[in-house]
Amino acid sequence: MVSRRVKDKLVHLTFFGIAALSVVIISFIFIFLFIRAYPAIDTFGTGLLGSEWNVSRNKFGLLPAMYGSVFVAVGALAVAVPLGLGAAIYLSEIAPERVRMILKPLIELLAGIPSIVYGFIGAILLGRYLYDTFGMRGVNSFLAAMLVLGIMALPIIVSMSDDAMKAVPKDLKDASLALGATRWQTIRKVTIPAAISGITSAVIMGMGRAIGETMAVMLIIGSVMKMPVPFFNVFDTGNTLTALIAVQMGESHGIIINVLFTAGIMLFTIVAVMSVISDILQTRTTEKFEGKR
Amino acid sequence: MSGRKLIALWLFVVSVVVALMGFWFMATRASMDYWVMAGSLILISITCYLSGVHHYLTTKNRHGRYIILYGSVVLMVAGLSIYIPDVLDLRPWEIYTRIPSDFFFSFFMLIIGILSSYVSFRPFHNFTKEGAQSGAYYIIHLSIIFTLFPLFLIMFNIITRGMGGITWEFLTEDIVSMGEKGGVYPAILGTLAMISLTAIIVLPLGVGTAIYLAEYARKGLAVRVIRTAVNILQGTPSIVHGLFGYAFFVLILFNGQKCLLAGALTLAILTLPIVTRSAEEALNAVPGELRDASLALGATKWQTIKKVVIPPSMPGILTGTVLGIGRAAGETAPIMFTAVYFSGTGTPSGLLRPIMALPYHLLSLYRLVGYRDVEPQAWATALLLLIIVLGINLSAIIVREKYRQRF
Amino acid sequence: MINKVLELLKEEKACQRISLPPGIKAKTSGFSLWYGSTKALKDINIEIKENKVTAIIGPSGCGKSTLLRCFNRMNDTIVSVRTEGNIWLDGYDIYDDVTDCVDIRRKVGMVFQKPNPFPFSIANNIYYGCQVNDMDVEKDEVVERCLKQAALWEEVKDRLSENALSLSGGQQQRLCIARALAIEPEVILMDEPCSALDPIATAKIEDLIHELKKDYTVVIVTHNMQQAARVSDYTAYMYLGELIEFGKTKQIFEKPREENTEKYITGRFG
Ligand SMILES: Nc1ncnc2c1ncn2[C@@H]1O[C@H](COP(=O)(O)OP(=O)(O)O)[C@@H](O)[C@H]1O
Ligand SMILES: [Mg+2]
Numbered sequence: 001m002v003s004r005r006v007k008d009k010l011v012h013l014t015f016f017g018i019a020a021l022s023v024v025i026i027s028f029i030f031i032f033l034f035i036r037a038y039p040a041i042d043t044f045g046t047g048l049l050g051s052e053w054n055v056s057r058n059k060f061g062l063l064p065a066m067y068g069s070v071f072v073a074v075g076a077l078a079v080a081v082p083l084g085l086g087a088a089i090y091l092s093e094i095a096p097e098r099v100r101m102i103l104k105p106l107i108e109l110l111a112g113i114p115s116i117v118y119g120f121i122g123a124i125l126l127g128r129y130l131y132d133t134f135g136m137r138g139v140n141s142f143l144a145a146m147l148v149l150g151i152m153a154l155p156i157i158v159s160m161s162d163d164a165m166k167a168v169p170k171d172l173k174d175a176s177l178a179l180g181a182t183r184w185q186t187i188r189k190v191t192i193p194a195a196i197s198g199i200t201s202a203v204i205m206g207m208g209r210a211i212g213e214t215m216a217v218m219l220i221i222g223s224v225m226k227m228p229v230p231f232f233n234v235f236d237t238g239n240t241l242t243a244l245i246a247v248q249m250g251e252s253h254g255i256i257i258n259v260l261f262t263a264g265i266m267l268f269t270i271v272a273v274m275s276v277i278s279d280i281l282q283t284r285t286t287e288k289f290e291g292k293r
Numbered sequence: 294m295s296g297r298k299l300i301a302l303w304l305f306v307v308s309v310v311v312a313l314m315g316f317w318f319m320a321t322r323a324s325m326d327y328w329v330m331a332g333s334l335i336l337i338s339i340t341c342y343l344s345g346v347h348h349y350l351t352t353k354n355r356h357g358r359y360i361i362l363y364g365s366v367v368l369m370v371a372g373l374s375i376y377i378p379d380v381l382d383l384r385p386w387e388i389y390t391r392i393p394s395d396f397f398f399s400f401f402m403l404i405i406g407i408l409s410s411y412v413s414f415r416p417f418h419n420f421t422k423e424g425a426q427s428g429a430y431y432i433i434h435l436s437i438i439f440t441l442f443p444l445f446l447i448m449f450n451i452i453t454r455g456m457g458g459i460t461w462e463f464l465t466e467d468i469v470s471m472g473e474k475g476g477v478y479p480a481i482l483g484t485l486a487m488i489s490l491t492a493i494i495v496l497p498l499g500v501g502t503a504i505y506l507a508e509y510a511r512k513g514l515a516v517r518v519i520r521t522a523v524n525i526l527q528g529t530p531s532i533v534h535g536l537f538g539y540a541f542f543v544l545i546l547f548n549g550q551k552c553l554l555a556g557a558l559t560l561a562i563l564t565l566p567i568v569t570r571s572a573e574e575a576l577n578a579v580p581g582e583l584r585d586a587s588l589a590l591g592a593t594k595w596q597t598i599k600k601v602v603i604p605p606s607m608p609g610i611l612t613g614t615v616l617g618i619g620r621a622a623g624e625t626a627p628i629m630f631t632a633v634y635f636s637g638t639g640t641p642s643g644l645l646r647p648i649m650a651l652p653y654h655l656l657s658l659y660r661l662v663g664y665r666d667v668e669p670q671a672w673a674t675a676l677l678l679l680i681i682v683l684g685i686n687l688s689a690i691i692v693r694e695k696y697r698q699r700f
Numbered sequence: 701m702i703n704k705v706l707e708l709l710k711e712e713k714a715c716q717r718i719s720l721p722p723g724i725k726a727k728t729s730g731f732s733l734w735y736g737s738t739k740a741l742k743d744i745n746i747e748i749k750e751n752k753v754t755a756i757i758g759p760s761g762c763g764k765s766t767l768l769r770c771f772n773r774m775n776d777t778i779v780s781v782r783t784e785g786n787i788w789l790d791g792y793d794i795y796d797d798v799t800d801c802v803d804i805r806r807k808v809g810m811v812f813q814k815p816n817p818f819p820f821s822i823a824n825n826i827y828y829g830c831q832v833n834d835m836d837v838e839k840d841e842v843v844e845r846c847l848k849q850a851a852l853w854e855e856v857k858d859r860l861s862e863n864a865l866s867l868s869g870g871q872q873q874r875l876c877i878a879r880a881l882a883i884e885p886e887v888i889l890m891d892e893p894c895s896a897l898d899p900i901a902t903a904k905i906e907d908l909i910h911e912l913k914k915d916y917t918v919v920i921v922t923h924n925m926q927q928a929a930r931v932s933d934y935t936a937y938m939y940l941g942e943l944i945e946f947g948k949t950k951q952i953f954e955k956p957r958e959e960n961t962e963k964y965i966t967g968r969f970g
Contacts, residue, residue, distance in 0.1 A: 086436025114623025212530025
């Protein structure tokens with residue numbers, strides 16, 4: 001029966017084709033963003049990296065938005081990393097199995113809340129609270145964006161760090177306990193160091209999430225195309241690459257659209273590089289323990 | 294009764310009360326007297342001194358000096374705070390902010406309260422490593438509480454503020470005057486249509502990719518590239534998906550027409566890695582012996598996959614798809630350039646026609662807050678969206694937990 | 701609630717103490733252990749002699765490892781475990797409520813079945829125990845002493861800062877022994893320490909055990925009867941969670957009192 005073998009081969013090819021689609025999509029994203037971005041790159045060149053954004057003077061420097069993206073993400077991590085690590089340690093090392101079974105889905109639920117809802121609540125409740133407390137100029141600020149993004153980055157950091165620490169073999173932890181270490185000493189000196197590349201990868205993914213987040217930021221950052229003054233002023237307003245694109249796409253014409261696509265490419269590149277690094281670190285953790293023992 | 298433990302417990306209780314008070318004052322922005330804060334801190338530092346001195350007197354070893362040092366720091370914070378002006382105005386330094394002293398006072402109470410309750414574990418366990426462990430565990434428990442706290446805060450606010458707005462009319466009536474009146478019926482229909490279409494598109498692609506990765510792929514360059522692509526796709530910001538959907542689907546495939554199909558295709562790309570990953574996990578959970586058994590009976594690989602591998606992993610595959618759909622239902626950025634125009638778009642009328650969707654409707658409403666009286670409608674829309682998205686996710690999670698221990 | 705708080709505030713009691721006969725390091729009396737509802741150890745009574753090697757043998761699944769792990773309360777890490785009876789170490793009841801299992805583990809070192817060095821440098825692996833126990837020692841001295849005691853010094857003295865995972869399996873296991881020695885324990889528990897090693901590495905570890913008994917009390921679990929006969933002074937034979945026979949190794953191997961023991965030793969066992 002030739003047909004059975006041929007059919008099997010065909011099925012194999014079909015699945016390969018479907019799987020390869022992901023690669024095609026990634027290339028298409030890059031190609032089509034680039035096609036739309038090209039006129040702007042061609043016209044302005046390195047001017048796109050400048051710090052002045054002034055439509056009437058035909059200046060489209062993306063630096064304030066790039067800085068804003070990074071600034072917000074760093075602030076978000078300052079909120080999310082300590083909390084998230086603590087929560088991950090609790091889940092993977094301390095929580096009884098029954099509690100873990102409840103908390104893990106709850107944290108996933110936190111990840112499921114749509115970002116527009118975060119943005120809405122952040123702007124209406126948190127923004128107003130900060131405005132009243134600190135007497136700022138308006139409800140929008142970097143601080144509000146950092147807090148909201150921190151909360152949004154928490155679930156990914158918690159669940160990836162939890163996985164990394166769960167992957168540390170039990171016999172290493174047992175060895176430490178047998179040497180007279182307390183469970184906390186074991187966590188601090190064995191589990192965390194052994195899982196460090198997985199934890200780092202979690203932090204990078206959290207940062208990627210914070211940089212790529214759009215709707216929540218757009219509602220609370222102020223969307224003012226300027227650097228915060230002074231540069232570390234969390235009470236000031238500003239812009240991020242994502243918010244810039246989201247706000248301007250609907251309102252702009254002509255070359256500005258191309259500039260926005262350039263911003264999109266920057267965003268895509270930054271986050272793609274972060275995904276790849278995070279991925280390498282993660283496989284390194286699993287290989288460290290699976291390959292060797 | 295142990296005096297050492299009694300003092301430590303007292304320190305713990307006082308600190309927790311002070312922290313809670315600080316938290317309460319901060320949350321309510323109550324006006325605060327300097328002496329409320331200073332009094333609490335002085336009480337804490339006195340207890341620290343007591344604990345340290347008691348430790349020295351009973352054991353003659355000098356571990357207690359750390360807690361005395363800590364007590365002094367607390368006392369210093371209390372003392373120096375008297376120099377905090379009523380309103381700290383940062384405007385001379387070009388920072389447009391005026392922070393009232395109440396904020397600093399309640400903030401200090403919160404922070405020092407938490408720190409002191411942490412410190413109290415040391416004397417309680419006689420400065421052994423067990424004390425370090427209990428203290429660390431205490432902080433870890435606090436961080437899980439603070440992690441879940443926003444979840445409850447968000448839920449609580451949305452439910453209490455949105456409940457009233459969800460009425461039969463709200464669910465079934467057309468959007469009138471940009472959402473100020475009427476309901477959200479077209480947006481609900483639009484979202485449902487879009488996520489159903491997304492599911493139909495993404496299911497075969499995601500499961501196909503997963504089958505290739507789990508069943509056919511051997512180690513090699515091609516597989517590495519595919520895996521990397523899936524990972525990058527998973528991390529890609531949704532606004533980038535939106536840009537791509539606009540540049541490719543809208544501008545090239547559909548002649549500049551924003552439409553249901555363009556939005557669903559964009560969302561399918563967004564959910565593809567989610568579906569792939571969960572489906573792959575489900576396929577990998579099927580034990581290898583089952584495959585070997587089937588192959589040994591003369592079945593081809595495809596027959597084995599179809600008859601032996603897929604049926605038991607079906608719950609896992611569906612869970613992944615549903616999780617992906619839950620994500621798609623709440624996304625705004627990918628659809629705002631590809632599928633929606635504005636609030637008056639109406640009910641979905643065809644694959645190549647634009648639609649309205651709930652998340653985008655919430656955005657439009659938010660933009661009107663302050664200009665028109667739409668806040669109640671916005672809260673109700675947020676609640677509705679949350680119910681739909683979390684309902685989808687919850688059902689997926691429940692199915693997954695139920696079928697988890699199959700092998 | 702109030703009672704709980706009062707209980708918490710009580711001063712720690714001192715541990716119960718009995719005096720053991722001279723030459724006896726540890727002793728169990730009427731010790732049973734359950735994993736959930738299955739009883740894995742049934743009424744074990746055994747005496748561990750000081751500065752001797754005691755071997756525990758028996759078919760797999762009979763509870764050898766479980767018994768061994770009772771001596772340093774490693775079973776506490778398994779949630780479902782419940783115990784009954786006492787184990788005395790130097791006259792202290794290690795299953796007393798007030799006993800801290802962390803202190804026990806400092807006195808009772810353990811070597812596991814699979815070599816499990818930490819993914820740190822060789823030196824840090826050894827120094828780890830001193831660190832977590834706040835021991836006031838020089839790192840270099842401890843590292844050298846322990847590696848020499850474990851007969852590993854010559855092989856690794858030039859690569860102390862290399863990752864321990866780069867050692868071979870036999871070297872890793874000797875490193876784990878050296879690591880256990882660093883905290884200056886009095887008893888060393890070994891759970892089939894050679895089962896993952898080749899014959900040459902096994903021989904090295906067996907020599908090492910001979911050396912160790914001068915300073916330490918050793919309890920070793922093995923499924924290899926020749927090994928038990930070679931290294932031990934006393935042998936315990938277990939079957940289905942019960943201690944069937946315990947005595948001098950020579951006696952157990954040459955004229956066992958129980959029929960079951962004889963069957964196992966002569967290999968006529970199912
Ligand atoms: N963590 C555990 N949970 C439940 N049962 C266990 C666990 N560890 C061991 N057992 C059971 O206890 C019995 C004794 O196991 P073990 O002491 O490991 O045997 P041995 O080391 O002699 O091979 C076995 O029947 C085993 O199934
Ligand atoms: Mg065993």
